[in-house]
Amino acid sequence: IMYVCHSQCECSRQKILVPLNGLLNIVVFYGSQTGTGEEFANRLSKDAQRYGMKGMAADPEEYDMCELSRLAEIDNSLAIFCMATYGEGDPTDNAQDFYDWLQESDGELNGVNYTVFALGNKTYEHYNAMGAYVDKRLEELGAKRVFDLGMGDDDGNLEEDFVTWREQFWPAMCEHFGVEASGEDSSIRQYELKEHNDINMNKVYTGEFGCLKSFETQKPPFDAKNPFLAPVIVNRKLNKAGNRHLMHLERDVTLSIYESGDHVAVYPTNDTAIVNKLGQILGVDLDTVISLNNLDEESNKKHPFPCPTTYRTALTHYLDIIHPPRTNVLYELAQYATDPKDQENMRKMASSAPEGKALYQSFVLEDNRNILAILEDLPSLRPPIDHLCELMPRLQARYYSIASSSKVHPNSIHICAVLVEYTTKTGRLTKGVATTWLKNKLVADNGHKSTVPMYIRKSQFRLPFKASNPVIMVGPGTGIAPFMGFIQERGWLKEQGKEVGETVLYFGCRHKNEDYLYQEDLEEAEKTGVITKLNVAFSRDQEQKVYVQHLLRTNKEDLWRQIHTDNAHIYICGDARNMARDVQTAFYEIAEELGGMTRTQATDYIKKLMTKGRYSQDVWS
Known part of the structure; x- marks a missing residue:
């Protein structure tokens, strides 16, 4: 009854609707940005076979979700939703259309059984917002929740959260549908192996993600299912000293367009x-x-x-x-x-x-x-x-904040990254897949240009529409990335004769002589007036550690004026677990002290700024 889109290759957008017969009991829809939601959906659909049911994992992007109501026509049917939250409470890219449909729909889902497992991270402001919304909205549309919403926390142990929920879910489903488990200990294969001994090698995939030879034809639109190859034009070390390797890369994106604040998704190799x-x-x-x-x-x-x-x-x-x-x-x-x-x-x-x-x-x-x-x-x-x-799960794209402005660099994007490398408890040296691969991307390799498969992901992290609004940017370490683009853009706007408000940066690093990223660029921007005030916290250059939140408190009077009187927009980029929380607390304290508020009022004040789009975060954990 559900309608599935079959396609000849992964990048095809052609929809061929084929009705699935009544043998299908369980459809597991997934909203997945980094692959985990899809992985959990595959596991649940495979589980269904152990209970004598037929299940399948489904990408909502490939389905007409208006047909969801027709699941009610199938006996013992169930829709499971494994929904991840991305960014600031947003749906994942592949669940965006489904989210829009839920918001606009007044359809009747009476008789549709459902349950939701949400994937999120407690360090983020909008923990599991997408999963919770889907769970609530489906009930409002008349669907029947047959098992409680599961909450997975990637800051804790997401796998354990899922396993615990799953082991409670299936016995409840057996009772609900009146079925028994069969062959719980047997391994169920989903795929069979075929070896090709005599095949035209032109028909063999060599790393493409979409259609065969898609990297040779490079046809837009470019997205997660159809990335393009961008030549590397600059790859240099950013830090002056120290045992870490921080790098600045520039890539030719003549084939694509971007805006300041966007992300670039990079597909690495092992x-x-x-x-x-x-x-x-x-x-x-x-x-x-x-x-x-x-x-x-x-x-x-x-x-x-x-x-x-x-x-x-x-x-x-x-x-x-x-x-x-x-x-x-x-x-x-x-x-x-x-x-x-x-x-x-x-x-x-x-x-x-x-x-x-x-x-x-x-x-x-x-x-x-x-x-x-x-x-x-x-x-x-x-x-x-x-x-x-x-x-094995699929190797996922890595997302980086773009460190350039398309107004200044229309044909190239810049990123900055820190090489991940550490020794595990077993004595093995572990290297980050993407950063190790990027570090080794030479501009010219044996006469050939090094290329990186990638696509641009649009973001809500945007400069104010009115250039005259002040901006307050807080970004320690590689959190400086999007602000390099913002600073370039504010400089460009000034050159165009536009009235540009105060541009204030709070940057932090360990040592001034080691990892002060883009020092020359930032100091030059302050000298020319593009940056109104450059505040830098060096955490380890003195006995007492100094972080960006300490500098915020030091400049509280200026900050409160900029925020409360001058309509400033605040931007935070970097670590969600500690830095973003500590910075938010500093803003609460400033609102309490200078706004004469209680902590509850101060919290509401900052939350209201978020709702208005005046407090934006681009964070990771």
Whole structure:
């Protein structure tokens, strides 16, 4: 009854509507920006088979959600929504149309059974806003909630939250539908392996995300399903000293357009050495051309990643082999461990028993073991590589705040990033996938231009419409990125003869002589009057640590005038867990002291600024 969009390739926008027959009981819709919501949806749809039901994971972007009401016509049907919240309480890109439909719909969903699992992060202002909205709105439209809203917190242990919710959800569903679990311990394969021994290599995917050869044709519109290759034109180290590596990259985006405050999504590749080690440890020829084909012919997801391709391409471009695997992967792979103790421990880690949770927390999460480390430390575990590839989540794009203005640099975007590198408790050196890959992107590599697959993601992080409004920017470390674009744009506006309000920056770093990013540019901007006041906190240049929030309190009178009298817009960029919270608290205190407010009134005052779009955050955790 639901209508699914089948397409020849992932980047196709052509909609061919095919009715799914009444065998389908469960549709798991996902709103996913970084892949976790999709991963959870796949796990729930796979679970359905264990209960004698037929389930499928579905991208709401590919469906006519007006047909949701027709699920009521199928006996024992259920719509599950795994909905992530992105940014400041926003839907993910693929759930935007669904969100708009929910807001505008006055449709009747009577007889539709549903439940929602929300994915979010408590450090963000709008924790699980999208999941909570979907849960509330579906009920308002007449649908029946058959299980309580699940709340997943990525600042805590999202996997544990999901597993706990899932283990309570399925028994409740069995009771609701009057069914029993069957074959709980058996592994269910979704895809079957086909090896291609004689294939035209022009028909083999080599890292494209959309249509075959899409990187050669480069046809817009460019988005998550159709990125373009941007040549790297600058790659330089930003910091003067210290043991960290901070970098500034510029890329040619003649093919695309952007605005100050937007994000760029970058698709990295995995470390060749790790890919080769996986091939060696599993004893396979990584250059074998394969397809993994869905065993369910009616599914709209024909392959877990673009096929046909090679194991090498899949492990390099398509699969996340660096993050510690989730519990379902351990559960599925346990059957291949020949040591009974290894098998027992892997199954235990996938359970919701306190002992199992503790073992997963210590062995996998705290020790930061990726799939290669697990295979190295459990020598009895040697799964077939095709099953491993089926279970691994997709390698996701990394989002960076753009550090340039399109008014000044219309054909290039700038980003700044810090190389992620640390030693785990097991003594292994772990490197960030994207930052390591970006660091090695030379401007010219053997005479060829280095390129980066990417697309521009529009943001709400925008300068005020009226240039005469003051702006207050707070961005320590690489949180300076969007403000480099803002400063360039305010300078350009001044050159055009526009009246530009005060432009105040609060930047923070560890040491003035080490990691004062863009020092020359910022000091020059202050000298020419583009920046009205440059405030820099050096946290470790003196005995007493000084952070940006301390400087805010020092300048409280000016800040209160700018905010309360002059209609200033406030922008925060950087760490959500500590910095953004501490900065927000500083603004509460300033409103209390200089506005003569109680803490409750001060909190409401700042929240009202957020609602009006005068307090914006571009934060991460």
